[in-house]
Amino acid sequence: MCSNVNETPATHLRRDEQKRQGLISLMRTLFAFLFLLFSLSSFSQSFLTRFEKSGGTESPSYAEIIHWWKTIDAAYPAIKMMEMGPTDAGFPLHLILVSTDRTFDIKAIKAKKKNVIFINNGIHPGEPDGIDASMLLARDIVQGRYTLPSNIVLAFIPVYNIGGALNRSKNYRIDQNGPVEKGFRGNAQNLDLNRDFIKMDSKNAFSFAKIFHFLDPDIFIDNHVSNGADYQHVMTLLVSQHNKLGGAMGEFMHQTFEPALYPLMKTKGFDLIPYVNHFGEAVDKGWPEFFDSPRYGSGYGTLWNTFSFVPETHMLKPYNQRVAATKALMESFIEFTTKHGPEITRLREETLRQQQRQDSFPIAWKWDRTQSTQITFKGFEAGTRKSDVSGLERLYYDRNKPYEKQIPFYNTYVDTFSVSKPKAYLLPQGWWKVIERLKANNIVLQPLKKDTILEVEVYQIDDYKSTARPYEGHHPNSGVQLSVTKQKLAFRKGDFYISTAQKGIRFLIETLEPQAGDSYFAWNFFDPILGQKEGFSDYVFEETAAAYLTAHPELRKKLADRAAKDSTFGKNAAAQLDYVYRQSPFFEPAYNRYPVYRISR
Numbered sequence: 001m002c003s004n005v006n007e008t009p010a011t012h013l014r015r016d017e018q019k020r021q022g023l024i025s026l027m028r029t030l031f032a033f034l035f036l037l038f039s040l041s042s043f044s045q046s047f048l049t050r051f052e053k054s055g056g057t058e059s060p061s062y063a064e065i066i067h068w069w070k071t072i073d074a075a076y077p078a079i080k081m082m083e084m085g086p087t088d089a090g091f092p093l094h095l096i097l098v099s100t101d102r103t104f105d106i107k108a109i110k111a112k113k114k115n116v117i118f119i120n121n122g123i124h125p126g127e128p129d130g131i132d133a134s135m136l137l138a139r140d141i142v143q144g145r146y147t148l149p150s151n152i153v154l155a156f157i158p159v160y161n162i163g164g165a166l167n168r169s170k171n172y173r174i175d176q177n178g179p180v181e182k183g184f185r186g187n188a189q190n191l192d193l194n195r196d197f198i199k200m201d202s203k204n205a206f207s208f209a210k211i212f213h214f215l216d217p218d219i220f221i222d223n224h225v226s227n228g229a230d231y232q233h234v235m236t237l238l239v240s241q242h243n244k245l246g247g248a249m250g251e252f253m254h255q256t257f258e259p260a261l262y263p264l265m266k267t268k269g270f271d272l273i274p275y276v277n278h279f280g281e282a283v284d285k286g287w288p289e290f291f292d293s294p295r296y297g298s299g300y301g302t303l304w305n306t307f308s309f310v311p312e313t314h315m316l317k318p319y320n321q322r323v324a325a326t327k328a329l330m331e332s333f334i335e336f337t338t339k340h341g342p343e344i345t346r347l348r349e350e351t352l353r354q355q356q357r358q359d360s361f362p363i364a365w366k367w368d369r370t371q372s373t374q375i376t377f378k379g380f381e382a383g384t385r386k387s388d389v390s391g392l393e394r395l396y397y398d399r400n401k402p403y404e405k406q407i408p409f410y411n412t413y414v415d416t417f418s419v420s421k422p423k424a425y426l427l428p429q430g431w432w433k434v435i436e437r438l439k440a441n442n443i444v445l446q447p448l449k450k451d452t453i454l455e456v457e458v459y460q461i462d463d464y465k466s467t468a469r470p471y472e473g474h475h476p477n478s479g480v481q482l483s484v485t486k487q488k489l490a491f492r493k494g495d496f497y498i499s500t501a502q503k504g505i506r507f508l509i510e511t512l513e514p515q516a517g518d519s520y521f522a523w524n525f526f527d528p529i530l531g532q533k534e535g536f537s538d539y540v541f542e543e544t545a546a547a548y549l550t551a552h553p554e555l556r557k558k559l560a561d562r563a564a565k566d567s568t569f570g571k572n573a574a575a576q577l578d579y580v581y582r583q584s585p586f587f588e589p590a591y592n593r594y595p596v597y598r599i600s601r
Helices: 009-046 064-076 106-111 129-142 161-165 204-215 248-267 297-303 319-357 432-440 507-513 539-551 552-564 571-584
Strands: 079-083 094-098 115-120 152-157 220-223 222-224 235-239 307-314 360-367 375-386 393-410 413-420 424-427 454-468 477-491 496-499 598-599
Touching: 064 079, 064 094, 064 129, 064 161, 079 152, 079 477, 106 496, 115 129, 115 204, 115 319, 129 152, 129 319, 152 319, 152 539, 220 297, 220 319, 222 360, 235 248, 235 319, 235 539, 248 307, 248 319, 297 477, 297 507, 307 319, 319 507, 360 552, 424 432, 424 507, 432 507, 539 571
Parallel strands: 115 152, 115 220, 220 307, 222 307
Antiparallel strands: 079 094, 094 152, 235 307, 360 413, 375 393, 424 496, 424 598, 454 477, 454 598
């Protein structure tokens, strides 16, 4: 029966159908909402990490790490995963970008004045804190638990030392408190990649350089775990040494950037202190700041005017605490950069301009023992007791006797040796190992278009010392003594003219000046010049030498004077003949002549 006497049966049916469709629509909306809630809950659960599932005691294998990142990359458009080159282990090196506005083109990122924070993990896979902390941080960002400001782009290498990550054992880093299984320090060539940023003996280092220059990061963070003394702090921090960083950037690092990180970490529940560069007793007497030469990540970053840091959690703290501290510190970097990003960009740009005006660059420093900063150190009393192994006295720390003291931190270095900046370097094309490393670091090399004679400054290696035992596959040279002359030399078409008027000026100085601590000469790339290739047969050269002395009486006098002063030399015919040979034009000019030539300004 119709409720309205004027309503027809057809109208009534249409109204009932509309109600039915409205109910269906409402049910669909409710179902979709419930499905979304279920999906989000299920989705969140699917991105739990092995670290979380284990209650903070385990870290994922390499395969698990890459699978996790690939899965979250597919699920969230704010994450982009890329392959960026080979490694010694045969697997590609990956780069992860996290950008909340989904801008992944680096030129566009720079154009928008965004700041890039570049985070390297697993350079020592036995120290995986950063691997797990980065996964947690990225997931929290894309799932809305932590806000990444729009002016910041994060870049992660999920695992740098892949060979070491594949080599897992419960027995590695036996002193470290977790995780259960850990990777190995050496890579697939058994190289310590934290000594390889300059010499680049690994494919990893070439791929890293590609990533670094692709990003041109404002801030570089290389996550580690420390050894050494015992103390209460979970996290310590090694920074680009401010005197080596130099100028306005060094002052900003020392006066603003580093000091701001300590209160930021305090609000997150961690008492941050400088890296404890101490491996013996009497920690409370202080220690010098770590000297981060360019072989290390932070020293390498310094050469490119990047604010660089090496977080070092303490090995004896539980793994879950260490991961939490690493994540908190990365968040602190984000929060500082959010506030100071434009200033960081300006300082980097100004520093590059200043370097082009600079006439000389320091390449050696020493620790200044007269200057220190007071820091609050929370340690444990140290003592000695009888060893159950040797029966002799051994060091131990008593955790039942914690203390808090103001102690000196010696964080000032003074430069002890500088070199003038040339207009350009000239490098013969035969030194291809050096050339490929320069090119990998975006150094501009201009090949000569024709055979040319140029006046250049020439270094002669007068003395040096090499290590008796190998270090990272080399016998590094040090204590280099030089003599300098100006000569006109012939260069061939294809030899390289390398202007210093380019972004890589500090990299060029540190690698091509032989007296620099991590130069390519120091790392043996030019050692072939140190070996004499030509010689003579005594009985044949006797006649040539006699004729030469007759034509050059001044050399005969020098020979006679030396023989008179040195009786051993005077009685050694072979030594005298060799003396004449070395003073003659017959002696090879390339012996001990450093094959990187300077063109003066």
